[in-house]
Amino acid sequence: MSNVSTVRKPRASRRNSPRRELIVRRAAELFEEQGVAHTSIEEIAAECGVTRESIYYYFSDKVDILIEIIKPESISLDSGLQRILGLDISVREKLVLAVENHLHRFNPNYTDMVVAVRRMRRAKQDARLVEMLNIWRHYQRNWVSLIQEGQKTGEIPGSFDAKVVAYAILGMCNSPSTWYRPSASLTIGDLSNILVAIATNGIFTEK
Amino acid sequence: MSNVSTVRKPRASRRNSPRRELIVRRAAELFEEQGVAHTSIEEIAAECGVTRESIYYYFSDKVDILIEIIKPESISLDSGLQRILGLDISVREKLVLAVENHLHRFNPNYTDMVVAVRRMRRAKQDARLVEMLNIWRHYQRNWVSLIQEGQKTGEIPGSFDAKVVAYAILGMCNSPSTWYRPSASLTIGDLSNILVAIATNGIFTEK
Numbered sequence: 001m002s003n004v005s006t007v008r009k010p011r012a013s014r015r016n017s018p019r020r021e022l023i024v025r026r027a028a029e030l031f032e033e034q035g036v037a038h039t040s041i042e043e044i045a046a047e048c049g050v051t052r053e054s055i056y057y058y059f060s061d062k063v064d065i066l067i068e069i070i071k072p073e074s075i076s077l078d079s080g081l082q083r084i085l086g087l088d089i090s091v092r093e094k095l096v097l098a099v100e101n102h103l104h105r106f107n108p109n110y111t112d113m114v115v116a117v118r119r120m121r122r123a124k125q126d127a128r129l130v131e132m133l134n135i136w137r138h139y140q141r142n143w144v145s146l147i148q149e150g151q152k153t154g155e156i157p158g159s160f161d162a163k164v165v166a167y168a169i170l171g172m173c174n175s176p177s178t179w180y181r182p183s184a185s186l187t188i189g190d191l192s193n194i195l196v197a198i199a200t201n202g203i204f205t206e207k
Numbered sequence: 208m209s210n211v212s213t214v215r216k217p218r219a220s221r222r223n224s225p226r227r228e229l230i231v232r233r234a235a236e237l238f239e240e241q242g243v244a245h246t247s248i249e250e251i252a253a254e255c256g257v258t259r260e261s262i263y264y265y266f267s268d269k270v271d272i273l274i275e276i277i278k279p280e281s282i283s284l285d286s287g288l289q290r291i292l293g294l295d296i297s298v299r300e301k302l303v304l305a306v307e308n309h310l311h312r313f314n315p316n317y318t319d320m321v322v323a324v325r326r327m328r329r330a331k332q333d334a335r336l337v338e339m340l341n342i343w344r345h346y347q348r349n350w351v352s353l354i355q356e357g358q359k360t361g362e363i364p365g366s367f368d369a370k371v372v373a374y375a376i377l378g379m380c381n382s383p384s385t386w387y388r389p390s391a392s393l394t395i396g397d398l399s400n401i402l403v404a405i406a407t408n409g410i411f412t413e414k
Contacts (some may be wrong), residue, residue, distance in 0.1 A: 035326050037244035092411060115319065119242050147410070156410050161393065164401050165410055171382020172375050179374055186368065194371050202409040203354070203363050203372055204299060 020058045022048050027065045036066060036116035063120065067128050070113050074132065077105045078139040085142060091150035095169075096196050098146060102173045103192045111177035143170055169199050227265045229255050234272045243273060243323035270327065274335050277320050281339065284312045285346040292349060298357035302376075303403050305353060309380045310399045318384035350377055376406050 014020065026047045030039045041062060045052045059065050080101040084094050114136070121129040143166040150156035156165070172195055182188060221227065233254045237246045248269060252259045266272050287308040291301050321343070328336040350373040357363035363372070379402055389395060 034330065035244060037242060038326075038330075095410075112322065115322070119245075123241065123245075150410070160401055160404070160410070161397075164393065164398065165405065167382060167386055168379050168402055168405055169410070171385075172379040174382065175374060175378020178378075186371065190368075191371065194367055195375055197367070198372065198375055198409065199405070200409045200411055202405065202407045203302075203357070203367070203376070204407055 014058050017058070019048075019050065019054065023050070023055060023058060024065060024068055028069045031066065031069070031113055031116075032110075036062070036113060037119075063126065063128055066113060066117065067132060070110055070117070071132065071135070073105060073107060073110065074135045074139070077102065078135055078142065080105055081139060081142045081146075085146060085149075091146065091153055091155045092200060094146055095150075095199060098143070099169070099173055099196045099199060100192045102170070103176075103188050103195070106174075111174060140166070140170070143167075172199065221265055224265070226255075226257065226261065230257070230262060230265060231272060231275055235276045238273065238276070238320055238323075239317075242319060243269070244326075270333065270335055273320060273324065274339060277317050277324070278339065278342070280312060280314060280317065281342045281346070284309065285342055285349065287312055288346060288349045288353075292353060292356075298353065298360055298362045299407060301353055302357075302406060305350070306376070306380055306403045306406060307399045309377070310383075310395050310402070313381075318381060347373070347377070350374075379406065 023044065027039070027044045030044060030047060039062070041055050042052055044065070045055050048054075055065075059068070081098055084097045084101060087094065087097075117129055117132050120126070121133055144162050147156060147160075147162040147166045151158045151160075151162060176191060180186070180191060230251060234246070234251045237251060237254060246269070248262050249259055251269075251272070252262050255261075262272075266275070288305055291304045291308060294301065294304075324336055324339050327333070328340055351369050354363060354367075354369040354373045358365045358367075358369060383398060387393070387398060
């Protein structure tokens with residue numbers, strides 16, 4: 001890297017570099033393994049076999065890397081649900097698709113990173129963190145809309161608080177983050193089937 | 208505090224001191240607010256208006272304080288479920304009691320502390336952390352036993368993986384940690400009723 005910093009491209013345009021991709025991948029592994037709070041730029045650099053300065057060439061700080069990891073997935077999660085909501089099918093069918101959308105698009109290892117963003121946001125004002133929280137809030141609101149739609153059609157009892165129901169189903173869909181690792185004996189598809197069955201009919205045979 | 212450290216009582220016998228209780232309470236607040244990883248002994252001391260040395264008079268380190276906060280609750284959570292499993296009632300009735308036991312005994316603010324213990328355990332061997340993990344494993348196994356009992360009685364379909372079902376219900380019961388604060392309009396009892404209804408019958412009116 002030459003020292004002619006005045007001619008360096010802005011960070012945003014330093015995309016599609018194999019080194020940049022390596023940094024994001026290794027950082028994601030470290031964040032998953034030891035948590036965002038316990039991971040420093042120095043460690044990420046050491047893990048990539050590059051200097052601290054190389055990291056700062058591509059990213060302004062740890063938050064930048066963190067958001068690069070979770071933002072694309074968060075956006076696709078929410079836009080997937082948005083599309084499902086617009087389909088001309090029953091709410092029951094939408095719920096099945098919504099659970100599948102969540103399990104297929106959400107990397108369970110990212111749950112801790114979501115917690116980290118929430119915590120950082122509480123500690124400081126940062127437009128990038130606020131943007132992430134807004135994406136997730138929009139996603140949660142879409143889930144609440146789905147339940148409310150079912151209450152309007154009469155498919156879901158109106159006596160339930162739509163927000164509590166939506167958050168309970170979402171909580172169930174997020175829980176595999178603490179124990180699930182993809183395997184042939186329990187694929188994401190199998191997992192999805194069980195969660196959909198519980199959400200739609202509960203766990204008991206006789207009602 | 209005198210300097211005659213040779214006559215100091217061992218830490219374990221320095222119980223029931225108002226200062227000790229203050230330290231635990233303030234530490235719990237800091238852990239909840241900013242996370243275990245971001246909280247230092249120095250901050251806990253400052254928050255209590257005592258010296259760092261005062262903290263070390265009662266606790267050998269941060270892990271000691273953390274475990275003092277979450278261990279009694281974890282034990283009562285598991286022994287509560289153990290008692291429910293031994294009752295002479297249907298599995299459906301046991302499930303209702305098990306969800307209520309979880310929601311009434313588990314402080315939702317402690318979820319992050321549970322994650323912190325898991326992460327610390329991965330980073331280092333420590334008998335106190337291993338003991339905590341064993342309590343939680345025992346609790347999870349008790350949940351799996353409950354589902355398996357239902358499969359034996361035919362109340363729960365045998366085609367479901369008992370572990371996945373147990374963890375899904377537990378995940379749903381843990382999820383209020385990210386959003387629920389007790390209020391008159393949604394008590395722990397209300398919340399419990401909705402989660403029990405979902406777990407037993409699913410969210411739809413028609414099956």
